[in-house]
Amino acid sequence: MYIVVVGGGKVGYYLTKELLEQGHEALLIERNAERVDQIVEDLGNVALKGDGCEVATLQDAGVGRGDVLVAVTGDDEDNLVSCQLAKNHFGVPRTIARVNNPKNEPLFRLLGIDVTVSATTILMSMIEHEMPRRALLHLLAIQRMGVEIVEAVLNPGARGVGKNISDLALPAESSIAAVIRGGAFLIPSGPLMLQEGDELIALCRPEQEADLRNALLGTS
Amino acid sequence: MKIIVMGCGRVGSRLANVLDSEGHEVTVVDRNSASFKRLRADFGGKTVLGTGIDEDVLRRAGVEHADVFVATTEGDNRNIMSAQIAQKVFNVPMVIARTYDPGRSEIYEKLGLKTYCPTLVGARLLHEMILGKG
Numbered sequence: 081m082y083i084v085v086v087g088g089g090k091v092g093y094y095l096t097k098e099l100l101e102q103g104h105e106a107l108l109i110e111r112n113a114e115r116v117d118q119i120v121e122d123l124g125n126v127a128l129k130g131d132g133c134e135v136a137t138l139q140d141a142g143v144g145r146g147d148v149l150v151a152v153t154g155d156d157e158d159n160l161v162s163c164q165l166a167k168n169h170f171g172v173p174r175t176i177a178r179v180n181n182p183k184n185e186p187l188f189r190l191l192g193i194d195v196t197v198s199a200t201t202i203l204m205s206m207i208e209h210e211m212p213r214r215a216l217l218h219l220l221a222i223q224r225m226g227v228e229i230v231e232a233v234l235n236p237g238a239r240g241v242g243k244n245i246s247d248l249a250l251p252a253e254s255s256i257a258a259v260i261r262g263g264a265f266l267i268p269s270g271p272l273m274l275q276e277g278d279e280l281i282a283l284c285r286p287e288q289e290a291d292l293r294n295a296l297l298g299t300s
Numbered sequence: 301m302k303i304i305v306m307g308c309g310r311v312g313s314r315l316a317n318v319l320d321s322e323g324h325e326v327t328v329v330d331r332n333s334a335s336f337k338r339l340r341a342d343f344g345g346k347t348v349l350g351t352g353i354d355e356d357v358l359r360r361a362g363v364e365h366a367d368v369f370v371a372t373t374e375g376d377n378r379n380i381m382s383a384q385i386a387q388k389v390f391n392v393p394m395v396i397a398r399t400y401d402p403g404r405s406e407i408y409e410k411l412g413l414k415t416y417c418p419t420l421v422g423a424r425l426l427h428e429m430i431l432g433k434g
Contacts, residue, residue: 135407156353156381157377165407168411
């Protein structure tokens with residue numbers, strides 16, 4: 081695959097390095113000439129000096145034959161424009177943007193970016209995992225389908241405890257994919273009575289999260 | 301009309317002053333409070349401190365009820381991003397983004413964003429001044 085990386089900071093540098101090590105063709109676009117020299121010295125001739133938000137630079141980088149463009153600068157507006165130019169002007173099939181303000185994740189998707197990555201969001205979900213909670217934990221979002229995979233732990237008193245999965249009032253487009261019980265991994269194919277301490281892995285639409293949480297954990 | 305001007309630089313402040321004196325309801329957004337000094341002492345509009353690429357800041361500026369949104373900061377990408385937020389998220393009827401780069405200007409025009417490119421306008425004016433109107 082040919083992957084174009086925009087932004088030669090630490091994220092862009094290590095990303096390019098990893099991609100090259102895995103045998104991909106990768107090119108890094110960076111504005112700062114000194115930084116480009118440094119990268120070329122370290123990784124070989126894989127960095128281009130230029131503004132990844134300018135059509136001419138993207139043209140020089142051969143973005144038109146790129147499979148993926150990944151924009152990882154520290155500025156959300158630059159990442160947005162790089163991805164939009166790649167997608168709309170050069171027809172790059174897949175664009176990935178680093179998002180610094182987590183609130184920009186849904187916005188970027190609305191504006192046509194295929195995948196967004198926010199370190200803040202990832203760290204927040206890691207922290208949530210460490211906290212006793214009455215909420216659903218986000219494991220993964222399948223952005224293009226508008227579906228997310230979440231985890232819920234049935235603490236004592238949770239609404240789902242002692243109920244059969246088929247008796248739960250789950251939202252229409254959601255389902256319990258698996259139950260982790262004391263180290264065992266159960267796929268609910270028939271009747272399955274939920275117990276205290278069960279960890280449920282569920283699929284749902286983001287807008288149904290509150291209903292799902294209510295059905296599994298209750299509001300009280 | 302309710303008009304939001306993002307960026308209180310020389311162009312933004314001048315535009316805001318004129319629109320305000322014409323009786324429009326003007327809100328100016330800038331991330332640097334010192335920039336608001338460029339507004340006239342009798343400027344009757346509102347000022348909002350913050351960056352226009354943040355939805356929360358735009359909400360504070362009243363973007364939900366705005367008729368016009370103009371982005372005039374010195375950053376092309378910031379202007380393009382905030383204008384798209386105003387257009388696609390808040391459905392502001394008229395949105396204009398200043399872009400110095402003619403390339404970006406042309407592509408975003410094709411994508412349905414109204415842009416104003418001082419580079420093209422300036423070059424055309426100079427050409428006319430040198431050779432007269434063709």
